[in-house]
Amino acid sequence: MLGIFTGAGVHFSSINFPLIDRKNEKDFRMREVQLGSHTVKSHGYTVARTHMHDWLILILLVLIEIILYIIHPFYRFVGKDMMTDLRYPLKSNSVPVWAVPVYAVLLPIVIFLFVYFRRRDVYDLHHAVLGLLFSVLVTAVITDAIKNAVGRPQPDFFWRCFPDGKDVYDQLGNVICHGEKNVIKEGHKSFPSGHTSWSFAGLGFLSLYLSGKIKAFDRAGHVAKLCLVFLPLLFASLVGISRVDDYWHHWEDVFAGGLIGLTISTFCYLQFFPPPYHPEGWGPYAYFRSLEESSAGTQADNAQDTCNVQSTEAQVKNEEGQSCHGCIGFSIG
Structure with a gap:
């Protein structure tokens, strides 16, 4: 690990202080020609093994999400006077459920793969995929946990509860639903919108990824780059709007x-x-x-070579009756 130097030529190690060192920026740019030295084939297993615990946590998140989907939400009180805002027609999804992971997960991964085949950087591919999956799964767990805890009725709850249009209430004024159980169960999961949260989790991550790759904020004034950055967010916004238009969710x-x-x-x-x-x-x-680390290793090798040369020269001088003072760590007997 590089140390911290003071005095002339001050710089801080970017291992201890990530991305602060500007002195070696040109050297980093020159090393871009080394792209392809860290591929899936050469370093993929090592990188994945380093993040083994992260992948195990992802599996745990999947199991938690399955449990949250199976259990029943909180069935809150829904009185007759509340039905005024819950009588919207029961419609099908404009954006089907199966399409959400396609555009929120698979599409970004395809783009990550495209970037990988251009740059051959396994770090970029692995961390982009891992970050995307964490983004989507953490969002899914938080969203469904809140859904089940809140149990807010959807705008079309009346027709989910009473598909024949004949409403029935108990002595306390709460609904007595006689619709399909799964339809009624889904009707109690209005807040927050799962389609919207998944969309912004996956496409929001993609938007950040693209903005970094095309250097959208490099202060060069290329506003056209922002169009590419905003496109995923626009699509996610339209998905959210469709949830209101389909009467599956309130705007909140x-x-x-x-x-x-x-x-x-x-x-x-x-x-x-x-x-x-x-x-x-x-x-x-x-x-x-x-x-x-590669730069540090190169510097260490160069220092070792220099020291060996100095040691050889010192030995020659010692034979001539002179002492060596130029190579720390080597003594002449």
Whole structure:
């Protein structure tokens, strides 16, 4: 590990202080020609093994999400006077459930693979996929946990509860539903919107990833780059709007879902990548750490070679009756 030097030529090690060192920036750029030395074939297993515990946590999140989907939500009191805002027609999804993981997970991964085949950087591919999956699964667990705890009725709850249009209530004024159990169960999961939170979790992560890769905030004034950055967010917003149009969610549900997804995706992205506005926002932290370690190893080898040369010269001088003072760590007997 590189140390901390003071005095002339001051610099801080970017291992101890990530991305602060600007002195070696040109050296990093020159080392870009070394891309392809860290591929899936050469370093994929090592990188995945290093993050083995992260992948185990992902499996645990999947199990938690399955449990949250199976259990019943809180069936809150729904009185007759509340039905005024819950009589919207029961419609099918404009964006089917199966399509959500396609555009929120598979599409970003395809883009990550495209970038990998261009740069051949296993760190970028692995951390992008890992960060995306964490973003989506953490968002899913938080969303469904809140859904089950709140149990807010959906705008079309009346027709889920009374498919024949004949409403029935108990002596306390609460609904006595006679619709399909699964339909009624889903009708109590309005807040927050799962479609929206998943969309902003996956596409929000993709937006951050793209903004870093194309250097959208490099202060060069290329506003056209922002179109590519905003495109995934626009699509996620339209998905959220469709949930209101389909009467599956209230606008507050969509707003909360989008906020959850975008917040979680930002945290997960910054766990692996510098902020998009950073000069090195185009690559993961692990990539620059690898360059730094490679640079440190090269410097150590050069220092060793220099010391060996000095030691040889010292031995010659010693034979001539002179002492060696130029090589620390070597003594002449």
